[in-house]
Amino acid sequence: MLLTTILNQCYRFKGFVYVQAKFVRHLGQQAIEVRVRPRMRSRALCSGCGVRCAGYDHLPERRFEFIPLWGFPVFLVYARRRVDCAGCGIVAEEIPWAEGKHHLTKAYMLLLSRWARKLSWREVSRAYHTSWEQVYHAVEWVVQWGLEHRSLEGIKAIGVDEIQYSKGHKYLTLVYQIDAGQVRLLWTGRERTMKTFSQFFDLLGQERSLQIDFVCSDMWKPYLRVIRERCSQALHILDRFHIVAKMNDALNKVRAQVSMPTVIDVVMFRLFDGSWRLT
Ligand SMILES: [Zn+2]
Incomplete structure (x- = not known):
């Protein structure tokens, strides 16, 4: 053949x-x-x-x-x-x-970027006897294509979270779509300020922001303020980890004031060993 x-x-x-x-x-x-x-x-x-x-x-x-x-x-x-x-x-x-200045074919770039979701970019470049830069360009091309062709319509539920990176207090804000049928990372921004998170709603636009029914976040104040300003119609869900942390704070205060350890200790123990779940 x-x-x-x-x-x-x-x-x-x-x-x-x-x-x-x-x-x-x-x-x-x-x-x-x-x-x-x-x-x-x-x-x-x-x-x-x-x-x-x-x-x-x-x-x-x-x-x-x-x-x-x-x-x-x-x-x-x-x-x-x-x-x-x-x-x-x-x-x-x-x-x-092929496209523009790329000298890899689209088929090859798609293949590299698919493997780059499962392996490190270095491992992909070794497996295909190519350079790390080629894998990087392939992923960049696919991501760019995805951004140009993605739809931001019909988003009903979003979650916002921060991650720390590098040393010191450096954060990124991450916004996810968390609808039942579609979970995806929508946006990232530097820092975790009001200005950062507002930029996401600028991208989404007012009309689509007002169609959101649920927002899930932790209790970071700048996020809470932005949600109140830009997405006030949505039901705001505080995530379980932070509710438990806040409840522990409250219980500790109560314990300091009142000497009633037994019941509270049982509640605390059950929460920590996972036999009670807040859902
Ligand atoms: Zn022409």
């Missing part, structure tokens, strides 16, 4: 054909090059506006790294056309397997 036949089965593009696959030397090792050319009489897409245009000339051949096969690096080789577009002038054509 020919490699081009396999590629035509799994990675076929309208208007382009795989011509030939062959072994070449690449960085001291064997690699596979697959040449691509435009289909006869097919017109190129303008990368500026996406309209099919008359050809102008060809740019030099470029290699686009594809998913490695049986340990061999694989490259698609293509001389991009330039088009003469009425709206955009003379610009390079759009190619479906």
Whole structure:
């Protein structure tokens, strides 16, 4: 079976054909090059506006790294056309397997970024004999695509939390969507101030903020204030950990005032050993 036949089965593009696959030397090792050319009489897409245009000339051949096969690096080789577009002038054509300045194909970037969710970026780069930077660029591309195409409509429940990073008091604010059918990280911001958390509601916009029914947070005052100002219609749920902490504080105060240890100690013990759960 020919490699081009396999590629035509799994990675076929309208208007382009795989011509030939062959072994070449690449960085001291064997690699596979697959040449691509435009289909006869097919017109190129303008990368500026996406309209099919008359050809102008060809740019030099470029290699686009594809998913490695049986340990061999694989490259698609293509001389991009330039088009003469009425709206955009003379610009390079759009190619479906790669984007902009990236020299990794979209298929390879997707593969790397999928593994980067399960393994460290360093491990992914070692497994695929590529650099950490390539994995980073792949993840960056996928994240950028995701941000451009995500929908912020219909969010009914959000949770806000902070994490500490680095040394000293450095925090990030994290906002999650926590609807029954969809849980995802929506936004991160530096610090845990009112200004930080307000930026999330700026992004979401007033209309969508007012459609939120539930907000879950800890008792960090700046968050509480922002929720009150920007999302006052929502039912505000304080998370269990902080309720227990506050209750312990209160119980300690009571214990200091009144000498009634037995009942309170039982309650405390049950809470800590988990046989009672606050839900
Ligand atoms: Zn155009």
